[in-house]
Amino acid sequence: SWPFWLAFAPPCFLSALFLDSQIVKWNVEAAIKAFKGDKNAKAVVDRIDVQYQPGHGFTSMGETKEADGRFFLSDNKFSKDRFLPVGPLHPETAQLIDISGDKMKLVHDHSVLSEPHDSIIVRRDIIKTRQIYNLDEFPNAVKDPKDSGVFRNGKKVTVKLISQAPAFSLREFKLKK
Structure with a gap:
């Protein structure tokens, strides 16, 4: 083997x-x-x-x-x-x-x-543990459901959402080509 x-x-x-x-x-x-x-x-x-x-x-x-x-x-x-x-x-x-x-x-x-x-x-x-994850360390973090959305910049589309099991802040979204 x-x-x-x-x-x-x-x-x-x-x-x-x-x-x-x-x-x-x-x-x-x-x-x-x-x-x-x-x-x-x-x-x-x-x-x-x-x-x-x-x-x-x-x-x-x-x-x-x-x-x-x-x-x-x-x-x-x-x-x-x-x-x-x-x-x-x-x-x-x-x-x-x-x-x-x-x-x-x-x-x-x-x-x-x-x-x-x-x-x-x-x-x-x-092991260096942390009790709390700092969202500010991630530049694309979405901290509030109100900040969720679909954003277009030319041909680039960014979807921002948050999740809290089992739900997402955007239940659905549609994109064109």
């Missing part, structure tokens, strides 16, 4: 094998030696089965300069039968795997929204 997704966890990287429903942990140096023809190099450190086809995968701190090699999150596809159907989009599966030792271990299995495509695992001390 072709590696579908790669994630870095020094001194290894992990790949999701979509058809095999596995995560494979590779030693980078050994993989380079094996590629150069060293028959004694053992590139594969470990494999672990996941439920079911793993799509995207992410290591803890793997999207920073401080990748720590502790955890891998496998966002899995085609796993709609593992959880109760709760609406038109059936939940799929994400599995948290401890990759810190030679043998990988599944430590948590949970449902996620359909077609999971992105996850990130970071320490909470590097």
Whole structure:
């Protein structure tokens, strides 16, 4: 099975094998030696089965300069039968795997929204949160429903509206060519 997704966890990287429903942990140096023809190099450190086809995968701190090699999150596809159907989009599966030792271990299995495509695992001390979004930071923000409308400038048409689920400030509008 072709590696579908790669994630870095020094001194290894992990790949999701979509058809095999596995995560494979590779030693980078050994993989380079094996590629150069060293028959004694053992590139594969470990494999672990996941439920079911793993799509995207992410290591803890793997999207920073401080990748720590502790955890891998496998966002899995085609796993709609593992959880109760709760609406038109059936939940799929994400599995948290401890990759810190030679043998990988599944430590948590949970449902996620359909077609999971992105996850990130970071320490909470590097997250800079804001409680309130400042609309002034977005120059095209529409702050009042009265400012909604269709505006034409030559051939360019701009539609400004606001939404507050489940309604929009302009219920419909029509444009000519």
